[in-house]
Amino acid sequence: MTKLSYKTKSMRKEDVNHNWFVVDAEGETVGRLSSRIAHVLRGKHKACYTPHVDCGDCVIVLNADKIRFTGNKINVKEYLSYTGYPGGQRSITAKELLAKHPERVIEKAIKGMLPKNSLGRSMYKKLFVYTGTEHPHQAQKPEPFKF
Numbered sequence: 001m002t003k004l005s006y007k008t009k010s011m012r013k014e015d016v017n018h019n020w021f022v023v024d025a026e027g028e029t030v031g032r033l034s035s036r037i038a039h040v041l042r043g044k045h046k047a048c049y050t051p052h053v054d055c056g057d058c059v060i061v062l063n064a065d066k067i068r069f070t071g072n073k074i075n076v077k078e079y080l081s082y083t084g085y086p087g088g089q090r091s092i093t094a095k096e097l098l099a100k101h102p103e104r105v106i107e108k109a110i111k112g113m114l115p116k117n118s119l120g121r122s123m124y125k126k127l128f129v130y131t132g133t134e135h136p137h138q139a140q141k142p143e144p145f146k147f
Contacts (some may be wrong), residue, residue, distance in 0.1 A: 002137055010048040018126070019057040020142035022135075026063040029070055030109055036147050037061065038113035040125045054119055058126040064133045065102035069094060070111040071122075074124075079108060 022042060025033055042057035043049050069077070077094040100104055106129050114120040128137065 008145035009048065011048050011053045013053055016053065016055045020060065020137065021057055022060045022062065022142040023145050024062050025106065026109050028067055030067055030105060030115040033067070034106060034109035035113060037127070038110050039115065040145065041110070041126055049098075052119070054122050056123055056126060058140070058142075059128070060135050060137055061106055061127070061129045062133050062135060064106050064129050064130070065098070067098075067102070067106065072097070088111070102131050127136040 006080045012017070014107055023037060037059050039045060040059055041056040043054070046055060047059075049055060059126045074095045075093060079094070079097055080091075083090065092100075094105065107127065110127060111124055114123050128135065
């Protein structure tokens with residue numbers, strides 16, 4: 001055998017086709033839903049997955065305010081931020097964040113599961129989270145994603 005009969009295909013940025021999916025978060029657990037969505041944003045559900053190319057799909061998450069935590073995480077889990085000033089570390093519990101900005105709970109969970117580089121930032125831009133059942137992306141004809 002002098003020649004390989006197979007070659008590994010590597011996707012290019014120009015060849016990638018981004019689909020649109022809608023996910024209903026009502027009654028779903030935060031971590032389980034977030035890991036599935038991060039999987040789709042990275043493109044790992046496709047046969048043409050290439051680690052160094054953004055080949056993932058766009059995801060619309062609806063009913064972010066109806067998501068749930070298991071156990072006592074809603075009272076114990078804290079989200080930390082830092083203002084940049086001395087003594088400027090702030091913390092907010094999951095219950096308070098869910099009451100003020102419910103979409104940020106899902107956004108923070110998914111962002112933590114994506115790569116920490118420019119490729120991860122471009123994947124994160126394809127995530128759209130809304131608290132109600134309405135979204136402004138009807139023109140893209142999103143289809144429901146089956147988990």
